[in-house]
Amino acid sequence: MKKATAIAFIIFSLFLFFSAYEMRSFGNPPSEMDDRIIGKYNSTANKWEYGAVNETGANNAVTSVVFDYRGYDTLGEATVLFTAIAGVMMLFRREKK
Template structure:
């Protein structure tokens, strides 16, 4: 059994080493979607023409995706957190009242 774990460890180690070595540089290949998401800046009028900054008014495109375009996901995440905390409360409330 230990030999299997050792072989799995070596394979995983080589995989992580190789994937860290073969990783692409940032911005390579250039993304076609950056202008779609963040928007296009008009330098003559000084305003954003379309995109996330124009639609939501937030400078951080990640937050405008998380809270605006995919707001349902954040609501579901809040529901998961609420359910987990309600479970912990239900588990430990009785110990406190005794």
């Protein structure tokens, strides 16, 4: 059992190391190809023709989806968190001394 756990741990760490090695450099978009989400960068005119970076100004397309295009969803998630914490506070509150 312990051996199986160690082998699983090693395989998982190898996955993590390889994916960290394959990561692009700091803040760079994945590639210069024509991407429907990120957009197309016109290197002669030095600007984006369309896409998420042109519309939101954020380099990270996932964040531009989570906080801009689907901002309502994030507001709902924050409300779920608020409700859960309000429930915990209501259950475990103590009397003021």
